Amino acid sequence: MDMNSPMNNRLASGLCLCWLLVVFGCNREERAETAASENIPPAGGVAAETVNEAIIESIDPVIELDIDALLAMRLPAQEAAEGWVHLFDGQTLFGWEATTDANFRVEDGKLVVDGGEQALLCTTLPWQDYELIVEFKADPETNSGVFLRTPLQPTDPAVDCYEVNIAPDDNPFPTAGIVKRLKAESQSPQPFQQWRTMRMRLEGGNLQVSVDEQLVCDYNDPEPLPAGRIGLQHNRGRVEFRSVKLRPLGLKSLLDEGLSQWTTYPEMPGSFSTTTEGWLHVQGGRTQLETKQSFGDFALLAEYKLPTPEMNSGIFFRCIPGDEMMGYECQLSNELQDGNRLTPADHGTGGIFRRQQARGVMGEVDQWTSVLLVAAGPRMAAWVSGVQVSDWTDDRKPDVNPRRGLRTDPGTIMIQGHDPGTDAMLQQIRVGPLD
Numbered sequence: 001m002d003m004n005s006p007m008n009n010r011l012a013s014g015l016c017l018c019w020l021l022v023v024f025g026c027n028r029e030e031r032a033e034t035a036a037s038e039n040i041p042p043a044g045g046v047a048a049e050t051v052n053e054a055i056i057e058s059i060d061p062v063i064e065l066d067i068d069a070l071l072a073m074r075l076p077a078q079e080a081a082e083g084w085v086h087l088f089d090g091q092t093l094f095g096w097e098a099t100t101d102a103n104f105r106v107e108d109g110k111l112v113v114d115g116g117e118q119a120l121l122c123t124t125l126p127w128q129d130y131e132l133i134v135e136f137k138a139d140p141e142t143n144s145g146v147f148l149r150t151p152l153q154p155t156d157p158a159v160d161c162y163e164v165n166i167a168p169d170d171n172p173f174p175t176a177g178i179v180k181r182l183k184a185e186s187q188s189p190q191p192f193q194q195w196r197t198m199r200m201r202l203e204g205g206n207l208q209v210s211v212d213e214q215l216v217c218d219y220n221d222p223e224p225l226p227a228g229r230i231g232l233q234h235n236r237g238r239v240e241f242r243s244v245k246l247r248p249l250g251l252k253s254l255l256d257e258g259l260s261q262w263t264t265y266p267e268m269p270g271s272f273s274t275t276t277e278g279w280l281h282v283q284g285g286r287t288q289l290e291t292k293q294s295f296g297d298f299a300l301l302a303e304y305k306l307p308t309p310e311m312n313s314g315i316f317f318r319c320i321p322g323d324e325m326m327g328y329e330c331q332l333s334n335e336l337q338d339g340n341r342l343t344p345a346d347h348g349t350g351g352i353f354r355r356q357q358a359r360g361v362m363g364e365v366d367q368w369t370s371v372l373l374v375a376a377g378p379r380m381a382a383w384v385s386g387v388q389v390s391d392w393t394d395d396r397k398p399d400v401n402p403r404r405g406l407r408t409d410p411g412t413i414m415i416q417g418h419d420p421g422t423d424a425m426l427q428q429i430r431v432g433p434l435d
Contacts, residue, residue, distance in 0.1 A: 065091060067341050069109075070360055075386030080370035081428070083251065083301045085383040087123060087230065087244040094359070095381065095388050096121050099153055102234040113144075114238035120231035122152055124391055125376050127299075128227040128434045129249040132200045135242045136166060138175075140192045142237030143167045145179070148202055149228035157181070161228060164200055164209055164217075166239060176209045176216045184209065184216040195242065203249050227297075227376070227434045245386075248299045248372070251430035254291060254413075255280055263290045270417030280415070280426040282313055287417035288325055296410035297434040300373045303427040304349075307366045309335045312346055313424040314353060317375060318402055318411035325414055328394075328402045329353035330373045330382055332424070334363040350382030350389035358382075358389035368427055376434050377408050 069091060075084055087095060090109045098104055102116035113121070127149075134146055143166070147154065150161035157163035158180035165173045169188045176184040176198060199210040205224035209217035232241060254261050257274050264272060270287030274280060282289075295317065302315065312333035319327030331353045335345035341361045344351060348358030350371055362384035363369035372383040381391040399405030415426065 065342060065359065067360055070387060071341070071362070073387050074362060077368060077370075077385075080386045081303055081368070083247045083370075083372060083430075084245055085247070085372050085386045086388065087246055088241065089388060093121070095124055095391050097124055097152075098122070104232075104234070107240075109242065111232070111241040111244070112238070113232075113234040116234065119234050120147060120150070120152070120154070121234075122147075122150065122229040122231040124229075125374050125379055125381055126227040126229050126297075126434060127246065127248065129203045129432075130201075131247045131249060132202070132230065133243065133245045134198045134200075135195055135244075136198065137195050137240045137242075138166050138192060139237045139239075140168060142192075142239050143171065143235040144237070144239040145233040145235070146198070146200065147229075147231035147233060148200065148207070149225040150231045151228060154231075160225070161231075162202070162207055162219075162221075162225065163233075164198070164207075166198075166233075176211045178207060178209070178217055178219050181221075182217055182219040184211075187211060187214075187216060201249075248301070248432060251299065251301055251432040254429045254431060255426075259289070261292055263292055265290075268417075269420070270422060272415070272417070275425075277427075280429070282415060282417050282422055282424040282426070284417055284422060285420045288316070289415040289417075290319070290321070291413045294321065294410035294412055295375075295431060295433065296408065297376045298374070298431050299434060300371075300413070300429070300431045302371050302373075302429045303368050304332050304363075304371065305366060305368050305425040305427070306332065306334055306363075307423055309365050311418075311421065311423065313418055313422060314416040315371070315373060316414035316416060317373070318407050318409070319414050320401060321412045325416060326401055326403060327411055327414060328355075328375070328380065328407075329416070330371065330380075331358070332371070334361055334365050334369075336361055348389065350384045352380055352382075352390055352392045355394070356390050356392040358384070360387075360389060362387050362389060374434070378406055 073086055088111050098119050098121045100117040100119040102113050102119035104113045104121045145166050146164045148162040154161040163179040165177045165179050166175050173179045173183055175190055197212055201208045205221035207219045268287035269285030271283050272289045314332055315330040316325050316327040331347040331351045332349050333346045337343040337345040344358050344361050347353050348361045349363045351358035369385055374381050378394045382389055394406045396405040
């Protein structure tokens with residue numbers, strides 16, 4: 001197997017473990033029951049039918065992750081709470097896909113390319129408004145770039161993407177210039193074969209580019225592009241990236257003292273309340289708190305705290321409004337299996353419950369931990385403390401009920417009260433659309 005091919009690097013994110021089949025509900029008693037099928041009551045006018053919920057996607061176990069190195073990638077609490085995440089984990093190309101066979105690979109914790117066809121290595125998810133920081137090192141003859149709001153295969157950077165160039169001084173658009181749109185202010189002669197930092201802030205139609213903390217491009221597009229992928233280009237020469245970090249912009253809080261943006265279900269056994277600090281307190285038995293607004297493609301940032309390893313909760317999304325947690329679930333759980341952080345006992349925080357387990361348990365018991373959840377069409381992924389732990393595509397047939405099949409239609413977001421022992425806190429819940 002060619003370990004340097006883009007596809008195999010993509011698969012290299014897998015873990016050397018067998019994924020467990022578990023049943024909906026998360027606790028040990030429920031896990032002991034059969035998961036072959038379950039009867040779901042009618043929802044939203046959909047007739048009841050037997051639903052297979054036992055399938056969990058496996059990822060080929062090509063490379064065993066270094067859990068210590070992955071844990072070391074976790075961001076400081078304040079930085080993670082602001083929404084910053086790593087797009088590159090330092091070990092694999094998890095969360096990326098390439099358009100051709102350029103030799104994108106990981107060497108000594110760096111993302112490197114220096115040969116093969118012209119290509120883009122793109123994020124599997126699109127992004128809308130964000131701040132992006134890239135640390136790069138280029139040779140004098142290198143022609144590369146960072147593509148923003150791009151399709152997987154762009155045709156013209158003047159029309160269908162923003163290409164922030166990495167290129168020599170004699171290029172029409174030297175490093176940090178926006179190709180075919182705006183040339184950067186002079187940095188000539190620019191340094192090569194040393195690490196440099198490029199910061200890009202894209203909000204609406206405004207794109208600002210700074211290099212080594214100096215603002216060199218401020219571009220306003222009269223016809224802003226829609227959400228798109230982020231791409232790293234191989235055109236000519238060698239380029240290395242040692243850090244690729246992103247923070248989504250424009251997320252709005254869903255929490256206030258009176259929970260005015262939520263529907264409560266007092267007939268259910270659990271309870272939701274706000275503390276004097278403004279935190280959401282989830283207590284008691286199986287219950288749900290549901291947004292009044294529906295969301296289709298979105299980015300959601302939350303901070304949670306669970307006081308014991310066994311305790312769990314969940315963030316349900318694209319739910320059938322008014323029904324009982326009929327949606328996808330981003331798990332909240334710090335429980336380990338056999339004390340191994342690479343084997344979550346119950347999918348792990350950021351795992352897509354019953355679909356894909358988290359790559360590792362990044363959260364800490366009784367400590368505030370950030371979760372960034374992104375859903376775009378059939379693709380969904382999550383980061384915990386800034387480290388990506390899931391990246392799953394729902395390739396099932398479309399269905400109004402996400403337990404039965406693919407749902408891309410907007411739905412509500414629900415916070416789960418799991419069982420009588422639930423005692424969870426959420427410090428923030430902020431969300432923004434990806435359109």
